[in-house]
Amino acid sequence: MDNRQRLQFKGSRIDNTHNQAQLRVLGLPAQQGRWLLIPLGMTILLCLGTVYSWSVFRTPLEVALQVGATESLLPYTFALVFYALLMPIAGYFIPRLGTRLMKVIGGIIVGLGYILSSFASNIVVMILTYGVIAGTGVGIAYGVPMAVIARWFPDRKGLAVGLTIIGFGLSPLITAPLANFLIETYTVRPTLRILGIILTVVIVIVAIPMKFPPNHWQPLTTTTSTDKATNQAYPSHLWKSQSFYGLWICYAIGTLIGLSAIGISSPVGEEMIQIKPSVAASSVSLFALFNGISRPLFGWLSDRFKPHHVAIGAYTLALIGCILMINAQVGQVATYLIAFCLFWFCLGGWLAIAPTTTLRFFNPDQYAQNYGIVFTAYGVGGLVGTLFTGQIRDSFGSYNIVFYFMAFLAIMGIIVASLLFKRKGYPLSK
Structure with missing residues (x-):
């Protein structure tokens, strides 16, 4: 960095500090507001x-x-x-x-x-x-x-x-x-x-x-680091990036597993574990709590670790839930609760992993439209998951087979995450 560049950088920091002092959010300085x-x-x-x-x-x-x-x-x-x-x-x-x-x-x-x-x-x-x-x-x-x-x-x-x-x-x-x-x-x-x-x-x-x-607003404490981040090479468009396809497939698989489990939470408890309908219904509140807690946790993890490692962790937890339910017996309420807490936990995790990864992989200035496109994976996962679980239940007469299907998807998700769910700054053609 020559003297001119140093002066420009120093001037930009001074301007940013001045703007920070002037800008207010809900009556407080922007940094706090x-x-x-x-x-x-x-x-x-x-x-x-x-x-x-x-x-x-x-x-x-x-x-x-x-x-x-x-x-x-x-x-x-x-x-x-x-x-x-x-x-x-x-x-x-x-x-x-x-x-x-x-x-x-x-x-x-x-x-x-x-x-x-x-x-x-x-x-x-x-x-x-x-x-x-x-x-x-x-x-x-x-x-x-x-x-x-x-x-x-x-x-x-x-x-x-x-x-x-x-x-x-x-x-x-x-x-x-x-x-x-x-x-x-x-x-x-x-x-x-x-x-x-x-x-x-x-x-x-x-x-x-x-x-x-x-x-180009930046918090004062991160001016230097974010200045480096803005110089990253982002793909010109989602469709030209391998990372998009890896993210989309992983998000679709994660939501397919999670939304499939959510749709059958109460019926599985009643049919496979034979708990009372009132207990099965009240359990949903516990599952929803885990679904909520996982979002900031997985968001925090996605800030600090490589996204494909976080994704593999989420799939592994879902796979554990599937194994628990495949071997579940009548009356094993604790097994049922642990498994479905994991399913709901992982779905909430994906709803934090996907938007955070979209911000990391692609131009943050185009985040709204980028995540809108990525979010179509959620719609596909929800629609396919609802249809498949219903068809499997009607065809085999039991929800037990559903968990074999979900376990297979979790394994496929781990494979896809390992191969494709990584940041690529260059188009597929290069």
């Missing part, structure tokens, strides 16, 4: 995660709409599909329309979906209102807090994003009891309207301070 954005992001994702509380609505809606258990699952399935489909589209528009506007649009559409669902007279209308409209709103709004937090924490990407997405994972612990209380008090249709109004108001209000920092 940025931490307040994490609970705000958690709150938004907690509201969006209400979609995971669909099981609370299923039984009363089956009575109100006169449908069976299979049909009552369709609105939730469509919500997950549209949630995943809208992520890459929303990611493209976030830097163009702004974080606040995208969050407000998403929040209003989510609330509208719930409100319109309260007037649904048949399952087709419910699929359109809850599945398509509310799912679309979740897809539009989901990526905004993650993109904002990632920009504000270039020094602690994994930890910050992991803490933020706790809100989505733990949402059923809060929103499911709330929805259940409202249903018992007002019945199901008024509950959908009340939740629609609450979700819209909260998301719109919390969205106000959620905005990107100035371009």
Whole structure:
């Protein structure tokens, strides 16, 4: 570095220090105020995660709409599909329309979906209102807090994003009891309207301070290290990078295993272990807790270790869960609880590994659209996992075979992670 470069670097640090002193977040200097954005992001994702509380609505809606258990699952399935489909589209528009506007649009559409669902007279209308409209709103709004937090924490990407997405994972612990209380008090249709109004108001209000920092903003303590990071060679586009395909396949396998397990958590407990339905249902709260805890933990690990090592660790835990369930016997409640805690733990882990790795492998300035594309793996994993577990149960008459399938996927995931899930700064053609 010659004298001119040293002077330029020194000047940039002085300018950054001056800008840091001037910039404030929620009334505090940016260095401290940025931490307040994490609970705000958690709150938004907690509201969006209400979609995971669909099981609370299923039984009363089956009575109100006169449908069976299979049909009552369709609105939730469509919500997950549209949630995943809208992520890459929303990611493209976030830097163009702004974080606040995208969050407000998403929040209003989510609330509208719930409100319109309260007037649904048949399952087709419910699929359109809850599945398509509310799912679309979740897809539009989901990526905004993650993109904002990632920009504000270039020094602690994994930890910050992991803490933020706790809100989505733990949402059923809060929103499911709330929805259940409202249903018992007002019945199901008024509950959908009340939740629609609450979700819209909260998301719109919390969205106000959620905005990107100035371009090239860096925390004072990491100016030197991040200056080096900005000089990394990133692939010109996801499609030209081997790393993208490794990440996408690993994410799809991880979510396929996790979402398959989530979908059968209670039925497996009742059928294979023969525990009471009430115990199986209450166990889901324990599983959700592990799902939430794993997100900041795996985010922290992804900041400090190579992503493929973290991925292999997650797959190994899932494989242990599969082995436990393959050998599980009637009455072995502890085996069931440990195995499904591991499954839910690993799914939460992947929801931190994938966004953190996207930030590490690809240009952070294009994070919103990049992660939107990567997130399609979640949609594929969820859809395939739901279909396969149902088909396997119907074909073999038992859920036991499902765990052989999941174990095979975990082994395949370890192989793919070892070969492809590594940072490649150059296009495939080179």
